[in-house]
Amino acid sequence: MNTESKTQWMLLYPLWLRAWHWTNALLFIILLTCGFSLHFADSGWTLVPFATARTWHNLAGLALTVGYLVFVLRNWTSGNIRHYKPDWRGWSSRLLRQAHYYGVEIFQGAAHPFPVRREQKFNPLQQLTYVCVVYLGLPTLIVTGLLLLRPELAPEAILGMAGLWLIAVVHYLAGVGLTVFLIMHIYLATVGKTLTSDLKKMITGWEEVTLADPR
Amino acid sequence: MFSTKRKKHVALGAVLASLLLMQSDLSFASQSDLERNEPCLRCHGMKTFGYVKPETGKLVNLSVSQAALDQADHQGNLCVDCHRGGYRKMPHPQHKVTADTCLECHEDERGFEKYRMNAITAHFKKSVHYQMQPEQFNCFSCHDPHAGRLHKMGDSTETVVEKSNQVCLNCHSTLLPFEESHAWLPNGQLHQKAVRCLECHTPRPSSVVHAIEPAAKAEKDCVACHSRDSILLTKLNKYRLGRGEDKLGFVNSVVMDDSYVLGMTRHSALDKLGIFAVALTVSGVSAHGIGRWFSRRRGKSS
Numbered sequence: 001m002n003t004e005s006k007t008q009w010m011l012l013y014p015l016w017l018r019a020w021h022w023t024n025a026l027l028f029i030i031l032l033t034c035g036f037s038l039h040f041a042d043s044g045w046t047l048v049p050f051a052t053a054r055t056w057h058n059l060a061g062l063a064l065t066v067g068y069l070v071f072v073l074r075n076w077t078s079g080n081i082r083h084y085k086p087d088w089r090g091w092s093s094r095l096l097r098q099a100h101y102y103g104v105e106i107f108q109g110a111a112h113p114f115p116v117r118r119e120q121k122f123n124p125l126q127q128l129t130y131v132c133v134v135y136l137g138l139p140t141l142i143v144t145g146l147l148l149l150r151p152e153l154a155p156e157a158i159l160g161m162a163g164l165w166l167i168a169v170v171h172y173l174a175g176v177g178l179t180v181f182l183i184m185h186i187y188l189a190t191v192g193k194t195l196t197s198d199l200k201k202m203i204t205g206w207e208e209v210t211l212a213d214p215r
Numbered sequence: 216m217f218s219t220k221r222k223k224h225v226a227l228g229a230v231l232a233s234l235l236l237m238q239s240d241l242s243f244a245s246q247s248d249l250e251r252n253e254p255c256l257r258c259h260g261m262k263t264f265g266y267v268k269p270e271t272g273k274l275v276n277l278s279v280s281q282a283a284l285d286q287a288d289h290q291g292n293l294c295v296d297c298h299r300g301g302y303r304k305m306p307h308p309q310h311k312v313t314a315d316t317c318l319e320c321h322e323d324e325r326g327f328e329k330y331r332m333n334a335i336t337a338h339f340k341k342s343v344h345y346q347m348q349p350e351q352f353n354c355f356s357c358h359d360p361h362a363g364r365l366h367k368m369g370d371s372t373e374t375v376v377e378k379s380n381q382v383c384l385n386c387h388s389t390l391l392p393f394e395e396s397h398a399w400l401p402n403g404q405l406h407q408k409a410v411r412c413l414e415c416h417t418p419r420p421s422s423v424v425h426a427i428e429p430a431a432k433a434e435k436d437c438v439a440c441h442s443r444d445s446i447l448l449t450k451l452n453k454y455r456l457g458r459g460e461d462k463l464g465f466v467n468s469v470v471m472d473d474s475y476v477l478g479m480t481r482h483s484a485l486d487k488l489g490i491f492a493v494a495l496t497v498s499g500v501s502a503h504g505i506g507r508w509f510s511r512r513r514g515k516s517s
Contacts, residue, residue, distance in 0.1 A: 040486075041478045042442030050437040054401060102503075107510040151405065164475035165465070169485065176489040180496045187500035191507075 006211040012121050013205040017080065020071045021202060027067070028182055030060040035175055061145045068138055083121050084131050094124040106191065115210040126188075129181065137178050144171035255294040255302075256281060283362035296320075297360070317354045338417075338426035357382050372409075372451065372474070379411040396430065409474055410440070410451055419446045441478035 013021075034057035037046035041053075048056065075081045094114070101113050102125070114123040122130060147154045147167045155163035192198035193208075201207045256279065258264055264278040284290055297314040301307060314320060318336060321327040339345055344352045354360075366375045387393070397403045413424040415434035439446050465482050474480075 038441075038477060039481075041438045042444065050441065051401075054437070107506055109510065109514050151402075162475045165480065168475055168477070169482065172485060172489065176492055180492055183493070183496045183500060187504065190504070 007208045008211055009206050010118060010209045011205050012116070012118075012207045012209065013202060014078070014080075015205065016074055016078075018202060018205055020067055020074075023067055024064065027060045027064045028178070030056055031064065032175070032179055032182070034060070039172065058149060061142070061149065064138075065142050065146065068142060071134075082119060084127065084134070086124075086127060086131070087120075091124065095128065098123050098125040102191075116207055118209050118211075121207065121209075129184075133178065133181055137174055137181070140170060141174040141178060144168075144174065252294045255279075255298075279361045283359075286364060287360075287362050288364050289360055315353055315355075317358075317360075335425045338424075341426040343427055343429045357385075375451070376409065376411050379413065380407060383412045391430075399435070410447065414440065414447060414450050417450075419449070424450060438478070441476065443479065443481065445476065445479040447476065447479065 033047050034053035037048040037053035038050065038057060040046060041050050046053070075084070097113050101110065105113075112123070114120075120127075144167045148164070148171060151164055154167055157163050158166045189198040189202075190196075192201075259277055259279045260281050262278055262280075265274050265276045267273070268275050295302075297320070299313065316336075317330075318332050321330050321332045323331070323333045339354075344356070366378070384393070393407065394403065397406075400406055411424075413427070416427050416430075417424045418426055418428060419434065419439065434446070465480050
């Protein structure tokens, strides 16, 4: 599909976006390692001592919060948010088309069904995932994390038990969900045109864009 | 201990009491009066009753609060049950016959096994307080027999913690301010409101909390509390363990009425779900990657 379309190299990932992405990557690894060390402190599998893990988890969480606010603002003002707005026409069939590609066609050497375009650099599944992560997962993680950092602000009781329990459970589940995302995100970075093409684009910011509309 | 204003009041009270009681004795007191503690509280019931000890120059508070006594465990006792002799003359002579420790009444052998005084005494003698000042330190250095009340089942953890910590802070707020000595402890104020000083300042595992250790030996391992086998289960929460509650599948859910303790109040199913989700994802992407590698090799060879 679209093998004969014209392409052009474009800067789709400006410096601020790449800086946020790689800072987030580092913070995620710190938060994940320290969060695991705190939650499973007595498991014998921890990588960081409890007191150190607490300090780093708090600092990384605050940095993630600041970075997130900067991203949301810059994403909106720069116009990059257009990539996060779903095109509802034929949305579900395009999702299935992308899923079919990942599940079947990729093993047959088929081309990507939705090549990168200037107006839409994400494929439908990628877009849905990013919207969920950025506008649902991260805010949930951040708000619950801030309440755990300042427990005196949490409700005193929820369902007759200490108010923090539900906040802690939601924080844990959000952490698990974003860990699953991180693993899939790293793996799917290898399914570009070459094994390392997606990695390179997140370093340089430049990507080969298809000019013709594939639909 | 006393403010300047209070000192003046105490001194004034002492002078008044001395004038009132000079050359007098308790021989006028009837048996029924004594049974109501009335002759004693006539003086000791005054809020500012005390004297300045000549040897040290320090004020000695001799006041007993009727209100505090009325809610104390000893509320039904007579003064003369413990203050047994030498009180007839006033001012009272130096050598009086008084119960110096709780053991004089509450020995296990006298039917008070439930208070575990023998075990408490053994632990107390190991405490840093007794080791450093065996002559000066006794039960009453910490526990006021005129106001003390044992914690009861149903008392909120907040109340238990506050009352217990106040016993330590009566001396340690001036001797060794908490903020200075506990600067290393994250969220120090929250910890102080949530757990007793005794959780970390007595050896583990132990439910008898009178063997208070030197500061250098205090518990500083966060995981001691923040784990499934938290030491809080054998100390602060020991009376709750028998309830066998299981709220929404949480481990150690008996403490969840009052607090959520990271690492202690865990949910086994959610822990397993998290590990399973991550393992499944790693397996899935690994299998997918291997599939891609094989299909690419097959493509090249064909």
